[in-house]
Amino acid sequence: MYGIPQEMGPVGFDPSIFLLSGYLLGMLVGLISLALVVGLVTLPLFFFVLFLIEQVSRVVAGTTGAFVSKLVLIMFRGLRRSPLRTSLTYLALFVLTTVLVFLYTILTFIGNVTAEKEANFKAIVTHKTVIPSQIKPGYYNQFKDLVLNGLPPDMRPVNGENDIMSWSFVGGSTDPINKRPDNALFMFCMEPQKITTMMDGLDDLTGDEKRIIDDGIEKMLANKQAIVVSQSRLKKLNVRVGQKIKLYGLNYPDMIFEFEIVGSLPDGKYEGVGFMNKDYLDQLLKTMPADYLMQDKALNLIWVRLPNKMAFERLSAMVDDPKNFNSPPIKMETASSGIGSWMEAYKDIFFGMKYILTPAMVGIMCLVIANAISIGVRERRTEMAVLKVLGFQPRHVMALVLGEAVLVGLLAGGMAAFLSWFGIGNLKMQIAFFGAFIVPWQALVYGPALGVGVAFLGSLGPALSAKNVRVAEVFARVA
């Protein structure tokens, strides 16, 4: 990511692609295993829901006496006939839907963060050529001056200086000798008052959450050494709010930060990281020698919120002008394209998830369902023939087979989507520094639809075979 310290990010050839691939593969296997366990645990619930719906359909069939309702009732009864096969079909569809809901969530998340906003969008200023971006701290004031005075008034940020924010990344360890992930702390170093106005993912805070953050900001403004840290990180570091800690710089070698933890972040917001006051970093830099390696690299990036695209294009041209910034040169891009550039490295993985993994999983599950349903159809071939003998049309027989599969698909897809939405939503997982990772509500629609679709496709072949059962042949074989 832009500006992530070298110790924490890739330089040149990016080996993290392998790490990420391995991570994703491991996550996929883990997710499938987890979905399998959850599917097994929820099996009784599935049969209970099935039973409840069957009772409703029984009442409907009893009251109306309609042919369709009787047919649906036969479908429900058919599902109870072979609990093992119904369970396996449910499990297969449950696992598939869970995994695909998860993939859909990731892709939606990526789509959202890389989507351009038509107006009021954010732009990022970074080093023109070097990744991770590290630029002179003095550029921040120079850039602010350019935005607030160099741009025509109608193109300036609506909230003036409050719409411009600098970011420096500070990473350190609480142990000067054994610097391990569990005693490390990664922080966004910035002006505290801009945490709530400029940071992504903080525009949906509840009243209590906002009070917690505002309280922390107030303390950070009063005390340069004050920091706020996510609760999960506090727990990992084994420290509490009110404690003072020393942080030994990782990307700021030889620099020792003395912090006072004045607050924590609400659950699911910037999990695993913290915020520190920019003034404190500036103050410490002044105490370091003039040739200290980070003196001219202490600013990682600048954010600005502009009113429209024209303003962005005008300012971008000014930033590109060597008369304004030439040593080092910098560039400005929209936040989404900046994130998009970062994600470019992983595009093959995302492409694979979307166009290879997803269709492959759907295809495999269709085959699994087809196999399970065709066994059922083979076993009940005589029964299908009897229905035809009694006058049921081939389409009725086909509907019975499709209906049973679709009912399981609907329930399995619905339960998988709901449990994913509910479960992952409550886990408040986080990717990088984006907000909490939640399953979009649309998954509650797509999940059941996926279950129904896969069940339908998978059972289509066996249903056609049931439809075409030749009565005389069946009974000739039986006799």
Add this chain to the structure above:
Amino acid sequence: MPRAIVEVRDLHKSFTRGSETIDVLQGLTLDVGEGEFLALMGPSGSGKTTLLNLIAGLDRPTAGTISVGENVISDMSESELARWRTRHVGFVFQFYYLLPVLTAYENVELPLLLLPLTKEQRRKQVETALDLVGLTNRMDHRPGQLSGGQQQRVGIARAMVTDPTLIVADEPTGDLDTKSADEILRLMEILRAQLNKTIIMVTHDPKAAARAQRILHLEKGQLVLDTAAVGV
């Protein structure tokens, strides 16, 4: 013989197995009178079940015509045959073939679902059918909870619930003990005598055949003997 309700003319049926063509029925001609109880006998492979299937509209002949009542069923499409079967034919199978997930009542009701009847009309017909076979006290039982004889009685109730023109039975007593078989045959006699149903029954059992009015012997796809049953 009373007015013929089933008329079979020069009936041929062939099956192809690999490159071999097997002529199961070879120019068979037959009339079955209205309200007649007919038994079809013959060795295995003689074509009796094939003939039964053709008369019941479960299969289509290779050549020849079959008429049941006013309908030439040999000319009907599969869906026309399905509709025709619902109204005009009742089936009794050797192995009952009741749907195991449905109760006796629901099994008997199945063919009625395809007819334009109200819920009440259906209920009345199902109860009448179950009453006739003496199973009103078992109507909420699943097939697994009934004996073989009781299951076959449900099968008979299902066959007659639509008040069909014709009842066909393929070895209806083949899977039953002597007592149950006797009950089933008695029921079939009642159907014929009291409700004037035309019954065609395939059987290997001479005792069962003796309960019919007429016995047809088939051999190699041809009618070899047409006799009045001894027991009648």
